[in-house]
Amino acid sequence: MKRVSIKDIADAVGLSTAAVSIVLSGKNKNRRVSKKMTEKILATAKEMNYHPNLLAQSLQSGKSKTIGLLVADICNPFFALVATNIQSELQKQGYAVIIINTEENAQRMDEAILILRARQVDGLIVVPTAYGEQSIQELVKSKIPLVLFDRYFPQFETSNVLANGYKAVYEATTQEIQKGKKNIKFFTYKTPLNSIRSREQGYITAMREAKLDDYIDIRSVSYYHIDEEIEKEIASIEDIENQQMCIICSSNNVSVATLKGIKERKVSIGKDIDVICFDKSEVYNFIDGHFTYIEQPIYDMSVKVVSLLMEKINSTDDDNITSTTQMSCKFSYK
Amino acid sequence: MKRVSIKDIADAVGLSTAAVSIVLSGKNKNRRVSKKMTEKILATAKEMNYHPNLLAQSLQSGKSKTIGLLVADICNPFFALVATNIQSELQKQGYAVIIINTEENAQRMDEAILILRARQVDGLIVVPTAYGEQSIQELVKSKIPLVLFDRYFPQFETSNVLANGYKAVYEATTQEIQKGKKNIKFFTYKTPLNSIRSREQGYITAMREAKLDDYIDIRSVSYYHIDEEIEKEIASIEDIENQQMCIICSSNNVSVATLKGIKERKVSIGKDIDVICFDKSEVYNFIDGHFTYIEQPIYDMSVKVVSLLMEKINSTDDDNITSTTQMSCKFSYK
DNA sequence: CTGAAAGCGCTAACAT
DNA sequence: ATGTTAGCGCTTTCAG
Numbered sequence: 299m300k301r302v303s304i305k306d307i308a309d310a311v312g313l314s315t316a317a318v319s320i321v322l323s324g325k326n327k328n329r330r331v332s333k334k335m336t337e338k339i340l341a342t343a344k345e346m347n348y349h350p351n352l353l354a355q356s357l358q359s360g361k362s363k364t365i366g367l368l369v370a371d372i373c374n375p376f377f378a379l380v381a382t383n384i385q386s387e388l389q390k391q392g393y394a395v396i397i398i399n400t401e402e403n404a405q406r407m408d409e410a411i412l413i414l415r416a417r418q419v420d421g422l423i424v425v426p427t428a429y430g431e432q433s434i435q436e437l438v439k440s441k442i443p444l445v446l447f448d449r450y451f452p453q454f455e456t457s458n459v460l461a462n463g464y465k466a467v468y469e470a471t472t473q474e475i476q477k478g479k480k481n482i483k484f485f486t487y488k489t490p491l492n493s494i495r496s497r498e499q500g501y502i503t504a505m506r507e508a509k510l511d512d513y514i515d516i517r518s519v520s521y522y523h524i525d526e527e528i529e530k531e532i533a534s535i536e537d538i539e540n541q542q543m544c545i546i547c548s549s550n551n552v553s554v555a556t557l558k559g560i561k562e563r564k565v566s567i568g569k570d571i572d573v574i575c576f577d578k579s580e581v582y583n584f585i586d587g588h589f590t591y592i593e594q595p596i597y598d599m600s601v602k603v604v605s606l607l608m609e610k611i612n613s614t615d616d617d618n619i620t621s622t623t624q625m626s627c628k629f630s631y632k
Numbered sequence: 633m634k635r636v637s638i639k640d641i642a643d644a645v646g647l648s649t650a651a652v653s654i655v656l657s658g659k660n661k662n663r664r665v666s667k668k669m670t671e672k673i674l675a676t677a678k679e680m681n682y683h684p685n686l687l688a689q690s691l692q693s694g695k696s697k698t699i700g701l702l703v704a705d706i707c708n709p710f711f712a713l714v715a716t717n718i719q720s721e722l723q724k725q726g727y728a729v730i731i732i733n734t735e736e737n738a739q740r741m742d743e744a745i746l747i748l749r750a751r752q753v754d755g756l757i758v759v760p761t762a763y764g765e766q767s768i769q770e771l772v773k774s775k776i777p778l779v780l781f782d783r784y785f786p787q788f789e790t791s792n793v794l795a796n797g798y799k800a801v802y803e804a805t806t807q808e809i810q811k812g813k814k815n816i817k818f819f820t821y822k823t824p825l826n827s828i829r830s831r832e833q834g835y836i837t838a839m840r841e842a843k844l845d846d847y848i849d850i851r852s853v854s855y856y857h858i859d860e861e862i863e864k865e866i867a868s869i870e871d872i873e874n875q876q877m878c879i880i881c882s883s884n885n886v887s888v889a890t891l892k893g894i895k896e897r898k899v900s901i902g903k904d905i906d907v908i909c910f911d912k913s914e915v916y917n918f919i920d921g922h923f924t925y926i927e928q929p930i931y932d933m934s935v936k937v938v939s940l941l942m943e944k945i946n947s948t949d950d951d952n953i954t955s956t957t958q959m960s961c962k963f964s965y966k
Numbered sequence: 967c968t969g970a971a972a973g974c975g976c977t978a979a980c981a982t
Numbered sequence: 983a984t985g986t987t988a989g990c991g992c993t994t995t996c997a998g
Binding site: 349350351352353354356357362372373375378379381382385386389394395396397398399412413414415416417418554557558561579580581583584585 | 683684685686687688690691696706707709712713715716719720723728729730731732733746747749750751752888891892895913914915917918919
Binding site for chain 2: 983984985986987989990991992
């Protein structure tokens with residue numbers, strides 16, 4: 299069961315490999331090869347069950363038609379959906395995707411970058427991990443087409459696609475304030491990531507603008523124990539049902555943990571307490587009561603990041619214009 | 633910013649590309665190259681920031697060190713976790729993974745296979761879609777190293793790794809019967825996939841063995857509307873709280889839909905009604921009451937499928953021994 | 967209109 | 983101990 303190459307076909311039809319290549323790659327617009335021969339080549343190619351070797355094509359063209367996708371945590375449903383969208387979008391354009399899970403670990407990100415560069419990927423989409431500035435700087439210097447997703451480091455000139463979490467949380471907070479709430483807390487986890495931090499800033503700014511500085515209350519737990527620690531935070535709130543309280547959550551895992559914690563307290567969400575969640579989750583269907591959640595435009599963001607990357611890959615000159623696209627979140631009510 | 637090749641280094645140190653290749657690929661055990669030169673090569677390689685081109689290596693070796701992973705539905709948390717495990721396992725062995733989501737669509741599976749073969753993948757792990765027997769047959773004929781995961785077609789000689797859903801559901805059903813339950817229903821969706829069907833068989837067999845043929849009640853809904861239709865089924869059950877009923881679910885999406893449906897009915901799970909779920913889900917944390925769920929050994933299955941594939945890839949002769957590994961599920965109680 | 971030859975980066979086999 | 987050569991499969995000159 300030997301692989302059949304262009305040479306085998308050339309031998310079979312009695313032409314050169316060049317002629318066969320031209321025909322099979324559809325570059326015979328200008329009739330370099332006669333119609334008769336074209337047909338014969340096509341026929342024997344089919345007959346011999348020819349399949350082009352993309353590796354060989356890549357080696358000669360210098361383009362692997364492969365994109366590397368580095369994701370911080372592929373089991374997070376948000377990133378899982380993003381990865382799916384990106385993959386399907388790139389596939390349409392003839393690109394394959396190698397996805398690597400960096401597990402929020404800068405060292406694993408370094409390894410992954412090495413692996414992908416060795417494989418001559420044409421570009422990279424990266425959800426950087428915390429403390430990954432080193433690797434990102436390397437990538438920037440290397441001039442490889444690169445777009446960051448969800449997070450970025452302002453000190454480097456990269457192109458970035460993100461949801462505007464600042465604005466979303468700012469608006470959510472303001473809305474609560476206008477409803478008359480004052481006791482508004484922000485639940486988050488400890489991280490330097492600007493995606494999360496800017497959501498926090500949205501909260502702080504809204505509170506300050508409303509002169510509610512004294513009410514600002516940010517509970518920040520360890521990333522590795524979000525569930526337990528968030529639940530502990532909630533358990534520790536006294537008289538929770540009579541506080542006219544609102545809890546704003548900085549991320550999907552914090553949201554789920556918060557909902558779980560509140561469930562234990564037997565308070566009615568939307569009546570005794572307001573909650574504003576980040577990202578959509580299947581568990582919302584199992585919550586009694588009503589609340590607002592902030593949805594990132596996952597599909598649009600995925601499409602955007604791919605189109606940006608394609609622009610970079612296809613731009614001949616290396617002006618390398620960078621841009622940061624902030625996309626608006628949507629509010630939903632459950 | 634040209635890529636530096638082995639030739640550049642050869643020129644720099646004044647040796648042949650072959651010498652450089654031997655040193656850089658660590659094949660200098662037998663001192664082909666002098667110690668002095670070895671060091672010089674290593675040094676200039678580092679200095680010139682050399683990185684090997686795996687594409688070129690692949691072309692010449694005929695091994696791409698890449699595995700294709702076809703998954704029927706990557707957004708299903710079960711497969712998401714499987715994909716993550718497989719990827720990380722293969723990465724340890726120096727393989728990259730190209731994951732393609734076939735969306736339970738046989739045609740997309742065909743396309744994916746073409747793409748992956750063109751890229752010369754060394755092997756394939758496939759979660760076949762329903763009605764995908766054609767493509768699987770092609771793959772079998774092609775002799776490319778292949779292992780199926782979660783589902784298979786008995787008519788083809790493939791190696792398969794699956795959870796023993798038959799046994800799990802058989803035991804679960806039997807357990808319920810021993811508890812004195814008779815009114816045991818099986819909720820599933822319409823599909824020819826043997827993974828799901830064999831779970832159903834486990835239910836049927838257990839019921840028959842207990843002479844409960846008359847109680848056999850299988851509700852089978854459309855795959856594309858599991859949520860609505862399952863909920864409708866549950867809504868249609870009269871006097872649900874006094875039936876001493878048990879519902880066994882055939883899959884994770886059916887389980888979640890069932891739990892949701894039951895929630896609407898305000899019956900107490902574990903008291904008024906028993907439920908047995910398939911796969912673990914985050915939503916279980918939000919369910920009041922207690923129930924049993926069946927967990928597939930995801931990690932072990934992932935490791936197994938990788939090791940099987942590696943065996944095939946590394947086996948020189950083409951005896952191509954096929955095997956079906958059925959792994960036991962675990963029962964958990966919530 | 968067609969074919970020959972070179973070369974992408976690498977390594978295995980064959981010289982020196 | 984080191985170099986040379988050929989070739990993996992493909993495309994792109996360039997020369998008929």
